[in-house]
Amino acid sequence: MITPTRRPALFLxxxxxxxxxxxxxxxxxxxxFIPGVFDTCRMFQNAGFALIVVTNQSGIARGYYSEEExxxxxxxMIERFDEQGIxxxxxxxxxxxxxxxxxxxxxxxxxRKPKPxxxxxxxxxxxxxxxxxxxxxDKFSDIQAGRSAGIGRLVLVHSDYEINLEEAQQxxxxxxxxxxxxxxxxVFQDDIAVAR
Numbered sequence: 020m021i022t023p024t025r026r027p028a029l030f031l032x033x034x035x036x037x038x039x040x041x042x043x044x045x046x047x048x049x050x051x052f053i054p055g056v057f058d059t060c061r062m063f064q065n066a067g068f069a070l071i072v073v074t075n076q077s078g079i080a081r082g083y084y085s086e087e088e089x090x091x092x093x094x095x096m097i098e099r100f101d102e103q104g105i106x107x108x109x110x111x112x113x114x115x116x117x118x119x120x121x122x123x124x125x126x127x128x129x130x131r132k133p134k135p136x137x138x139x140x141x142x143x144x145x146x147x148x149x150x151x152x153x154x155x156x157d158k159f160s161d162i163q164a165g166r167s168a169g170i171g172r173l174v175l176v177h178s179d180y181e182i183n184l185e186e187a188q189q190x191x192x193x194x195x196x197x198x199x200x201x202x203x204x205x206v207f208q209d210d211i212a213v214a215r
Contacts, residue, residue: 026109027151029063030138030170033074035157035178039097045084047095055198062203068152069108069145070143072155073137073164076112081117089114108145111137132156133163138170151207155197159186175201 034040060070078084086120093110100107105165113132119125130136144147154165157178165173166189174188175182177195187193 024054025146025148025151026067026069028069028071028141028145028147028164029060030141030154030211031070031072031151031197032132032156032158032161033072035180036155036176040179043078043081043083045088045092046077050096052099053196053198055196056104057100058204059197060100060105061103062207063104064206064211069147070105071108071141071145071147072110072112073141074110074112075132075134075160076114077116079114080121080124082120086114109141111141113137115137127196132158133167135162135164135168136159138164138190140166141167159189162186162189163188172206176202 029035034044036053038044038053039054041049043204044050064070076089078088079089089112097110098105113128113130115124115128115131117125118128128134128136138154141147149169150171152170153174154161154170154173155174155176156162157176158180162173162175172192173190174192174194175187176194182193192202192205194205196202
């Protein structure tokens with residue numbers, strides 16, 4: 020039996036990567052896309068990458084908003100990508116927090132970044148080659164999760180979170196945003212964005 024070739028993925032944190040950072044974002048009116056995010060995602064899609072969002076949503080566990088409110092916002096976000104001709108392969112989220120106010124979500128899980136559960140699960144579900152993939156996040160926990168999952172390229176982008184030198188050195192690249200031309204050049208000139 021021939022095993023199908025696994026494809027690469029662009030793994031994206033949501034807040035601070037896809038949209039501008041708003042603490043515990045759950046309302047559509049507060050969701051602002053990072054400039055250039057659609058262009059970059061389209062480039063990766065055209066190069067054969069799956070586009071997978073992996074996001075911690077501890078606001079659910081903390082009782083700041085419900086899972087249904089999260090899903091309403093997520094459906095809206097997916098529709099905006101669809102309008103741009105971009106298909107998000109998956110949007111994975113972790114609603115847990117070990118100190119959450121909502122008992123059903125107050126757990127020590129394997130999906131909350133920096134643990135790699137969401138990424139590992141997405142790779143298994145969608146036939147993703149982690150070594151050929153890229154993880155983009157705005158916090159060190161994103162880099163840790165990507166590294167633990169065996170992701171080949173790890174990228175930190177600037178948002179409201181300060182990036183210190185030690186954390187930056189754990190990433191393969193630091194960019195202003197994924198919509199910035201320097202990020203696009205770094206990826207595509209390295210010839211790692213051509214899925215074979």
